[in-house]
Amino acid sequence: MNSAVEHIATDQPPDEAKARDLDYGWQSGNQIELLENGEAYFPRVFDAMRAAQREILLETFILFEDKVGHELQGILIEAAQRGVKVVVSLDGFGCGELSAAFLKTLADAGVMVQMFDPASKTLGIRTNWFRRLHRKIVVVDAEVAFIGGINFSADHLGDFGPEAKQDYSVQVTGPAVADLHHFALAQSGRQVRTRRGWRRRQQRPSPWATDSGEGLVRLIYRDNLQHRDDIEEAYIYALSKAKKRAVIANAYFFPGYRLLREIRNAARRGVQVQLIMQGQPDVLLAKLAARMLYDYLLKDGVVIHEYCQRPLHGKVALVDDDWSTVGSSNLDPLSLALNLEANVLIRDRAFNQQLYDSLATLSKNHCQVIPAKDKPRLWLWRLTVGFLVFHVMRHFPALTGWLPAHKPRLKPFESQAHD
Incomplete structure (x- = not known):
């Protein structure tokens, strides 16, 4: 059994979900930069990963084995080999075409790879269509974070051709990165140290900050809880x-x-x-x-x-x-x-x-x-x-969440399945 690759639940188990039901407030004093398309996003996020000293947390809906995916794979392997803790959470549908060899190479290098709601094909068709891990978040050393709509695939680059996607992400530095880091840790199943500002609140922060100052950032998210x-x-x-x-x-x-x-x-x-x-x-x-x-x-x-x-x-x-x-x-x-x-x-x-x-x-x-x-x-x-x-x-879509195939589950990945 290879503990570096795991299957993670469709939703968090009830006891874990309750502990992780957190509301993040507005944080001031941040620097936010818009990153348009892969031409701006990939160089910036890859440079941050290459400079990582302690930790890389990554969640993505899609990772393809194309030039972007292979570059990411190499960066993550190099980081893990120099002692950086690397945790990668992938969606079982969006990343369902990744080969066993691609994932095993990451795992063998010490990257913790997690697959959200994986499912084998039935008659050559993937059936795990609903309740997807659709987030795209990267947090490096709890100092810089990236969040938006850009996946790790070459179709976010202009040279992909007419089907290249128009998309956006942001780079965040400052106090709000702590919230993004805490959230990414909690969602990946890692142990987190809760501070006073992250306790569950009776009243959720307003989507419209009371102050109109500069650099205000608030993380919001959607789950099924x-x-x-x-x-x-x-x-x-x-x-x-x-x-x-x-x-x-x-x-x-x-x-x-x-x-x-x-x-x-x-x-x-x-x-x-x-x-x-x-x-x-x-x-x-x-x-x-x-x-x-x-x-x-x-x-x-x-x-x-x-x-x-x-x-x-x-x-x-x-x-x-x-x-x-x-x-x-x-x-x-x-x-x-x-x-x-x-x-x-x-x-x-x-x-x-x-x-x-x-x-x-x-x-x-x-x-x-x-x-x-x-x-x-x-x-x-x-x-x-x-x-x-x-x-x-x-x-x-909400009704499909009642199907037995989408009950929460957490089970280890068997390395033999990737051999």
Whole structure:
């Protein structure tokens, strides 16, 4: 038996989950930098790993055996061999195509590899579709952290071709890294030392910091226990506070009615609301689902752009001049009702402007504007179909969590399976 490679539970066992149900507050004095696409992200995160002295914690939904995956593998092996503690948590579906040899090479070098909800193929098809570990977090030496939507795969680089993804992550340094480090440790099953600021709170911190100072960061996450709606609620609360502008760029957009209503209400009271959606989707159903909601939003003044240069994979938003969020969570049923996700909320004017400028360039140069229609054709049919599809997509993923295949479990990995 090889203890360096383990299977981890779909959800934390009840006793562990209770101990790890923590709310992270706002931390001030941070430095936040937007990293757009793999060209900015991979060099920065790889340099941080190469400089690691004590610890690397990594969670990702996808890791492929391509040029990015092999470079990451080499960096992690080299770090482990020089005595750095390296813990890698991979999703059993997103990383289901990794070869035994690739994982065994990591494990043999001393990297602790964990696979979230792995499942063997049935008739050549993977069946573990739902309740995924969708977070993308890297924390190095508890001093620098990266969080966003970028996986470790070459399709986040422009030279991949027309299917290269448009995406975002952030690098964080400062006090908020301690929260990200604590969270990553707890979720990976490692022992954590709880400090006073991480005790469970009767009242959760507001998604809108009371101070409007610079460098404020708060970690929020979604699980299937006590934090089911935290990310969705943060969007709703921020939009309710919007006075000037709101921009949401999201790859898979099919949120609940409360969030849709808040987007519409913001536009009604004069907020400049802009959505950037997929125009060239990697999943056609995502585009069709989002378009069912367009008429509802367009008639109240929401401006909708479809990004057409390549697949949009980002999960970012900003409100007014200093509130932003970046993370792994889409605004669709899987992310909002089932997957394990993590975002950071940011109150910082410079970062907000940097994100706004990036999205403005995107919408101006590479998007088409969806025109508002005075009288949409077949509106009653579209309304009926949209209603049915909406509720099926909103509730079906959550129902799958009741299936026996997704009961929590923690079992060691047998090395013979990789020989």
